[in-house]
Amino acid sequence: MEKNTYYITAASTISHQDTFGKTGFSDSMSPVVPPALITPDYKAFIDAGLLRRMSKILRMAVACAKDCLAQTGLDQPDAIITGTGLGCLQDTDKFLNTSLTVEGLLPPTAFIQSTHNTMAGQISLSLGNHGYNMTHTQNTLSFEHAMVDALLLLDEGEEHILVGAADEHIEILSEITSHLGYAPGFPLTSGASFFTISKEKGEGTVARIADCEPVAFAKDPVKKLTRFLNNNSLEINDLSKIIYAVPGNANEGEYESIWRKAGLDPEKCINYLSLCGVYPTASAFALNYAVDLISQDRSLKNILIFNALRKENLGLTLVQSVEA
Numbered sequence: 193m194e195k196n197t198y199y200i201t202a203a204s205t206i207s208h209q210d211t212f213g214k215t216g217f218s219d220s221m222s223p224v225v226p227p228a229l230i231t232p233d234y235k236a237f238i239d240a241g242l243l244r245r246m247s248k249i250l251r252m253a254v255a256c257a258k259d260c261l262a263q264t265g266l267d268q269p270d271a272i273i274t275g276t277g278l279g280c281l282q283d284t285d286k287f288l289n290t291s292l293t294v295e296g297l298l299p300p301t302a303f304i305q306s307t308h309n310t311m312a313g314q315i316s317l318s319l320g321n322h323g324y325n326m327t328h329t330q331n332t333l334s335f336e337h338a339m340v341d342a343l344l345l346l347d348e349g350e351e352h353i354l355v356g357a358a359d360e361h362i363e364i365l366s367e368i369t370s371h372l373g374y375a376p377g378f379p380l381t382s383g384a385s386f387f388t389i390s391k392e393k394g395e396g397t398v399a400r401i402a403d404c405e406p407v408a409f410a411k412d413p414v415k416k417l418t419r420f421l422n423n424n425s426l427e428i429n430d431l432s433k434i435i436y437a438v439p440g441n442a443n444e445g446e447y448e449s450i451w452r453k454a455g456l457d458p459e460k461c462i463n464y465l466s467l468c469g470v471y472p473t474a475s476a477f478a479l480n481y482a483v484d485l486i487s488q489d490r491s492l493k494n495i496l497i498f499n500a501l502r503k504e505n506l507g508l509t510l511v512q513s514v515e516a
Contacts, residue, residue: 195424198343198401199514201352201394202263204256205385205480206231207468213259218484224469226361226379231255238318245301246314247282249360252384253311254318257354260388261319269354269388271324272312273342275334277472279308281362311358324350332499335476336406336507342389343404356386357473381469385476393514398490399483402510410506414453417498420508426494427455433485434461435478436498465501475499475507482511490515 205211208224212232234243237255246254253274261269287302304310309327316325324345328337335357342355360382369376389401403424410416421427434451448458468477475497482495490513499507 195402196343196347197391198346199390199393199397200387200399200401200479200483200511201390201392201397202260202388203385203480203483204259204263204387205383205477206252206256207383207385207477208381209467211477211480212256216484216488218481219488221467221481223466224379224381226381226469229382242318245305247280247305247360248382249276249280249282249358249384250305250311250314252360252382253356253358253386254315256356256358256384256386257315258318260354260356260386264352264388264390264394266352266388268319268321269323269352270350271326271342271345271353272315272319272321273324273326273328273338273345273353273355274309274312274315275328275330275336275338275357275473275476276308276311277329277331277334277359279329279359280306280310281360281365283310285362285364315354330406331505332472332475332502333406333408333505333507335473335479336404336499336509339389339401339404339509340406343401346389346391351390351392353389354386355389356384357476358382358384359471359473361471376465376470378465379469381471383468383471383474383477385473385480387479397514398487399511400514402494402512404509405507407506407508409504410500413498413500413506416506417496417508420510421496424510426510429455431456431460431494431496432492433482433495434498435464435482435495436461437463437465437474437478437501439500439503464497470501472501474501475509479509479511486511486513
């Protein structure tokens with residue numbers, strides 16, 4: 193059975209790299225250095241009155257979403273789908289602190305904006321969109337689940353889906369990871385990435401989603417990887433690059449041996465956490481990075497995003513050049 197084609201017609205990322213509104217950012221990437229999140233002028237995307245009441249994660253999400261629509265010339269997407277691992281932490285922290293220090297009735301704004309689905313709701317309100325609106329929160333596989341949802345909607349006849357993910361870092365996360373003895377290996381950061389996905393190729397479209405599979409309780413990543421590639425009529429040596437993330441407490445050499453065991457040159461493997469830092473939905477950054485790599489080098493036909501940020505979870509996303 194022939195698979196459907198899903199084109200990435202726009203991509204937008206706010207990160208600790210100079211990614212927003214830039215094509216070719218992959219040529220000038222360097223190891224991530226927090227805490228300097230590189231943000232655009234939000235006033236170009238968000239009304240000043242709303243902007244004052246928005247936390248960092250909401251600003252990032254709305255700006256990236258509107259940038260994607262501007263790139264494609266769309267007024268409205270048919271659906272808005274987001275993924276987030278930890279949700280709106282800044283507003284959650286604010287609400288909890290307020291509940292401990294204020295007697296009587298609490299102001300509702302921080303609570304209203306602390307829920308995980310606030311991002312998708314805020315994007316919908318900003319656009320006046322009344323279509324399908326969904327938030328997926330499955331820890332480090334949140335973005336992959338959001339993407340699967342988007343692809344299923346396209347299969348059902350929708351034309352243009354806005355899908356993305358965002359997570360934000362607040363200081364208490366550093367304390368928590370320290371107390372738990374978790375060593376992520378790279379800085380804890382924030383980031384947002386959004387995409388428009390369509391069955392129709394747009395002007396300047398360079399990449400498509402060939403497949404996306406979230407796998408819970410993955411015990412044998414090599415076996416899962418091989419099966420995933422077989423389902424897409426590929427072998428490991430057909431991959432131009434693997435962009436991967438591994439658990440913070442893992443020995444990275446252990447995962448490099450996975451590529452060798454599978455027969456792939458380790459020189460083709462890039463740990464995307466070194467570029468964006470650690471947050472639950474960093475695989476969304478990896479997707480934009482993959483698209484940008486293809487835009488700069490059309491000889492890259494197949495790029496696999498191998499998301500094993502959490503050992504129990506495995507996210508596999510195959511990105512292909514539109515000529516592949």
